[in-house]
Amino acid sequence: MTLPALTAVDFGGPEDAPLLVLGPSLGTSVAALWSNAARLLATRHRVIGFDLPGHGGSPPPVEAFTMADLAHAVDTIAMSYEAGPYHYAGVSAGGAVGLELLLDHEDRIATAALICTGAKIRTAEAWSERARNVRRNGTSAMTESARITWFSAGFPLRDPDTAAALLESLRETNAEGYAATCDALGQFDVRDRLTTIGGDVIAIAGAEDIATPPSSLLYLAEHIPRCDYLEIAQTAHLAPAEQPELIAQELLALTQRSPA
Incomplete structure (x- = not known):
């Protein structure tokens, strides 16, 4: 099995600062989703992100993959920065990657923020x-x-540039890369493993998110032993784009609590 090829995006920050890895949502580039928050996070972290297969700068997939495969590929990128344990934050599909990292690479993850995601997202039939x-x-x-x-x-009226950049990243996403990620999400279900997760975690919900509603994040907080919960008002599925200052504030508080 060949791991999916993922392109890293360097958001800057001091090279000797703790590493923070950012994960995108299905249909978005990590830059379109995270750039505004990443600028704030880079004051205290070396910040990198990754693009999903066929998204942003990553090439389309050459074969099927799972969310666990994506987590392995992300960990390989992090290791290339010669970091020890690192912090992780991911949205939606990126949050699913975060759960797989917590489950299969727990010794590598210092803290994790699971944003607008779930232990199982939608049904396999819906993804197919x-x-x-x-x-x-x-x-x-x-x-x-x-x-x-x-x-x-x-939100599109309050911040038309960010909204337009996100929709443009969707239009530019390779169809097979998007579809293969749907296939991986259709197989993804870690509900029966959540109680084994260690480390400090926060589950962040958008109050207006209909794709992964607050109940999905509450489920994580109720089943992961050391998981806080935050619900953000007037926010839908792409919380780092809508609320970059608040997301950055919460992540910096989390990473300070459990330094890498």
């Missing part, structure tokens, strides 16, 4: 249907539904 749609019609077929699920009411 979406993958078929995108393989047939391309990622532009997802644009209108993304406008509804990604943003809280009024």
Whole structure:
């Protein structure tokens, strides 16, 4: 099994600072989603991100992969920075990667923020249907539904540049990369393993998120032994884009509590 090829994005920060790895959501580039928050995080961390297969700067996949495969690939990127244990924060699919890191690479993860995600997201049938749609019609077929699920009411008017960059990253995403990530999410279900997770974790929900509603994040907080919960008002599925200052504040507080 060849690990999926992922491209790292360097957001800067002091080279000798603790490493913080950022994970994107399905259909987004890590830069479009995290850039505003990353600038704040880079005051105290060396910050890198990664793009999912066929997203942003990452090439399309050459074979099927699982969320555990993605976690292994992300850990390989982190190791290339010669870091010890590192901090991780991921949104949606990136949050699923975070759960796999906590489960399969626990000695490498100092803290984790699981944002707008879940131990199981939607049903396998729903993911299969979406993958078929995108393989047939391309990622532009997802644009209108993304406008509804990604943003809280009024956000595209408050920050039109960020909203436009996110939708453009969706349109530019390779169809097979998007569909293969859907396939991986359809297989993803770690609900029966959550109680084995150690370390300090925070589950962050958007109050207006209909893709991964607050109940999904509450489930994580109730089943992961050391997991705090935060629900952010007037926020939908892409919390780091809508609330970069608050997300950065919460992550810095978490990483200070358990330094790498």
